[in-house]
Amino acid sequence: GNSVTQMEGPVTLSEEAFLTINCTYTATGYPSLFWYVQYPGEGLQLLLKATKADDKGSNKGFEATYRKETTSFHLEKGSVQVSDSAVYFCALTNNQGGKLIFGQGTELSVKP
Amino acid sequence: DAMVIQNPRYQVTQFGKPVTLSCSQTLNHNVMYWYQQKSSQAPKLLFHYYDKDFNNEADTPDNFQSRRPNTSFCFLDIRSPGLGDAAMYLCATSRLRTGTDTQYFGPGTRLTVL
Numbered sequence: 211g212n213s214v215t216q217m218e219g220p221v222t223l224s225e226e227a228f229l230t231i232n233c234t235y236t237a238t239g240y241p242s243l244f245w246y247v248q249y250p251g252e253g254l255q256l257l258l259k260a261t262k263a264d265d266k267g268s269n270k271g272f273e274a275t276y277r278k279e280t281t282s283f284h285l286e287k288g289s290v291q292v293s294d295s296a297v298y299f300c301a302l303t304n305n306q307g308g309k310l311i312f313g314q315g316t317e318l319s320v321k322p
Numbered sequence: 323d324a325m326v327i328q329n330p331r332y333q334v335t336q337f338g339k340p341v342t343l344s345c346s347q348t349l350n351h352n353v354m355y356w357y358q359q360k361s362s363q364a365p366k367l368l369f370h371y372y373d374k375d376f377n378n379e380a381d382t383p384d385n386f387q388s389r390r391p392n393t394s395f396c397f398l399d400i401r402s403p404g405l406g407d408a409a410m411y412l413c414a415t416s417r418l419r420t421g422t423d424t425q426y427f428g429p430g431t432r433l434t435v436l
Contacts, residue, residue, distance in 0.1 A: 242421045253328075253412055253427040254365070261422045299364060303421035308353060309379075310414075310425060312364035 212237045216300050216313035223290055223320050231285040231316045233274075233300035241302040243267075243276050243283040244310070248297045257285075257298070290320045325349070326428035328413050334434045335403050343398040343431045345413030351426070353419050354396040356388060357412040359430070365412055371396060372419050400433075408435045 217232040235241065242261040246254040258267030263278035272287045283300060300313040327346045335341040345354065353372050357365035369378045371390045385407070390396045400407055410432050414425040 244424075246427075253326075253429040254414075255427070256424050259424065308355075308370070308416055308419040308421060308423060308425065309367050310357075310365070312366075314364050315362075 212241070212302060212304050212311050214300050214302055214311055214313035216298075216316050219297075219315070219317040221316060221318050223318070225292055225320055225322055226289045227320075229285070229287040229290045229294075229318070231298055231300075231318070233283045233285065233313060235281050235283065235300075235302050237281075237302055237304050239304055241304045243274070244301045244303070245272070245274055245283070245285050246299045246301060246312075248299065248315070250296070254299065290318070292320045292322055294318060295320045326413055326415055326426050328411075328428035328431050330431060331429060332432050332434070334436060335400075336436050337405065338402045341400050341403055341433065343400075343411050343413075343433070345396045345398070345428055346394050347413075347415045347426075348394070349415055349417075349426060350393060351415035351417050352393075353416045353423075354390060355414040355416075355425065356396070356398050357414065359410040359412055361409070368398070370419075403433070403435045405435050408433055 244259045245257040247257045258269040260267040260276035266275045297315045301310045329344045355370040356368045359365040368382045387399045410430045413428045416423040416425045
């Protein structure tokens with residue numbers, strides 16, 4: 211079946227540090243891949259997405275590249291800010307009614 | 323701003339007492355989804371509507387039902403809430419039901435069952 215695996219958190223970084231959150235997936239066919247962010251007490255916001263192999267999604271300094279050969283979609287940011295503190299979810303859809311399948315989430319805490 | 327609205331943001335109910343959660347959207351999207359997110363877990367799809375067509379996930383308990391009276395509104399009904407149903411309930415919408423379409427989420431309703 212389809213599944214998403216993320217690196218476990220919490221991840222604690224100092225401001226301006228480099229961020230990587232690993233995400234790998236298992237899927238049949240050609241999934242679309244997403245990163246969603248959830249700030250404390252709020253719903254999910256789309257951060258970025260990629261719909262085919264080798265696509266790079268980017269937004270607010272975050273980037274992720276759809277790597278079919280390694281079935282990965284790792285999230286990166288060159289310099290994190292305190293305001294980036296949140297839970298990050300990697301997810302995929304596989305044309306099954308648009309159903310999003312989420313990873314378990316990675317909590318990021320950025321200290322000043 | 324076009325958006326997805328959920329009411330109430332916080333809901334407290336008693337064990338076994340029916341409860342209804344509300345979602346509305348101004349995006350005029352065809353698809354509306356309900357996800358359940360338990361503490362520190364990933365959201366899990368319960369069901370979705372594509373226009374008036376209801377699609378239930380195979381493992382969604384019968385205790386959970388939904389109504390979509392028009393394009394803008396969708397309701398989640400929990401007939402007899404148990405302690406295990408305490409969670410954040412997230413409503414989302416998308417224009418189409420393809421894998422590439424972005425889903426837009428509301429802020430969620432946090433349900434407490436006493």
